Amino acid sequence: MHLTATDTGYSAALAVTAIFMLALSYANGFATLPTELDRTQRCHLERTYKMVGYNCANLNLKEIPQWLKTNLEILDLSFNRIRDLNVQSFARYESVKYLYLFENMIQNIEEGTFSELSNLEAIDLSFNALKSIPLEIFQLPSLRNLYVGHNVLQDLEADLTALQKPIKAPLQVLSIADCRLQRLPDFGILPDLWHLNISSNPMKELTLQQLSPMCNLNMIDLNNTKTDGCACQVMAAELVLRGTTVKYLPMSCIPISVSEQERCKAEFNDKRTEDDFYAFEQCMEVRKARKLDNEAKVTWMTISGIVALCIVLFALILYCLHRRNAKKLKASRRTKKRAALNNINRVISTPSQAEEEPVGTAKNEKLLSDCD
Ligand SMILES: *[C@@H]1O[C@H](CO)[C@@H](O)[C@H](O)[C@H]1NC(C)=O
Numbered sequence: 001m002h003l004t005a006t007d008t009g010y011s012a013a014l015a016v017t018a019i020f021m022l023a024l025s026y027a028n029g030f031a032t033l034p035t036e037l038d039r040t041q042r043c044h045l046e047r048t049y050k051m052v053g054y055n056c057a058n059l060n061l062k063e064i065p066q067w068l069k070t071n072l073e074i075l076d077l078s079f080n081r082i083r084d085l086n087v088q089s090f091a092r093y094e095s096v097k098y099l100y101l102f103e104n105m106i107q108n109i110e111e112g113t114f115s116e117l118s119n120l121e122a123i124d125l126s127f128n129a130l131k132s133i134p135l136e137i138f139q140l141p142s143l144r145n146l147y148v149g150h151n152v153l154q155d156l157e158a159d160l161t162a163l164q165k166p167i168k169a170p171l172q173v174l175s176i177a178d179c180r181l182q183r184l185p186d187f188g189i190l191p192d193l194w195h196l197n198i199s200s201n202p203m204k205e206l207t208l209q210q211l212s213p214m215c216n217l218n219m220i221d222l223n224n225t226k227t228d229g230c231a232c233q234v235m236a237a238e239l240v241l242r243g244t245t246v247k248y249l250p251m252s253c254i255p256i257s258v259s260e261q262e263r264c265k266a267e268f269n270d271k272r273t274e275d276d277f278y279a280f281e282q283c284m285e286v287r288k289a290r291k292l293d294n295e296a297k298v299t300w301m302t303i304s305g306i307v308a309l310c311i312v313l314f315a316l317i318l319y320c321l322h323r324r325n326a327k328k329l330k331a332s333r334r335t336k337k338r339a340a341l342n343n344i345n346r347v348i349s350t351p352s353q354a355e356e357e358p359v360g361t362a363k364n365e366k367l368l369s370d371c372d
């Protein structure tokens, strides 16, 4: 009896534990697993311009989904709750061209996270909590558009001293708006850059020299950049001369009078050294070399096109000649054959045709009669 009592107590305890475990696994199963699955399944596949894309925006995601098709080219992860990115985050998605990560809570990006994304053309990291950006971004060979505005990048200038210049990314559009920058960092020459947004930064100074490495600048947004008047005046005047559209020029950059303008210009020319515009000339040289390269390419393509056309024409002429000769040969062969056939026919048919040939018959008769 004593034994069975402890036995029942023991098995009751076991049963309770089992039920508890079961309940726990059910809770886990129903409360967490399905919702996670449900959410990620709601990343929907979209085809835009024949590209495979996933729209995972606004799904409360904390991690990068790892079960999307690996050949995706567009990945929209905006408006989520992602905090960290690491080397594994995009390891499966090397074909991605457009990556949208704006409006998350990204604080840390492990070095190497983007290194293998050689197809990446645009990345938007705006509205996050980044204190720095991984330098490998600037070496991505296809990256044209980089948006990192609305982060806390006040140390970007110091971070970029370690940057290998000139950068490999053919940057065309760069937004570093509202990043608490006090100076424009040095990215090295940017011969493709045509759009620069540095609005809403408390710039202590902004000079023409700092913009020198961007010789192709078409548009610059200077809204709400508090900057020194004289340097800014000279810069704005020069940019306008270069054909750059300056959006929202700070009031301090607009000269009050002609005399002030002259004073600023004189001051600038006094300070100016040859090195100041070295970057601009370098940038122009890259563009010029590229233009010459393109022209050479076009010339070569034209020449090879003409040569190819000549070869095709020549081949066509040869072919036509050959066909004509072949036809002629055939025709002459045919006539020869026909003639030969006729001859044979004549030889064969002459005796049997004797009756039909009055002349022949007459001749024969004549011969016969002659014999008589
Ligand atoms: C520059 O960035 C600000 C802040 O993100 C944005 O409001 C503004 O439209 C941008 N300017 C241009 C010209 O795109």
Ligand SMILES: *[C@@H]1O[C@H](CO)[C@@H](O)[C@H](O)[C@H]1NC(C)=O
Residues within 6 Å of the ligand: 200, 223, 224, 248
């Ligand atoms: C300029 O920046 C301020 C402050 O961020 C903003 O309120 C304003 O709308 C901006 N103006 C334009 C024209 O973008």
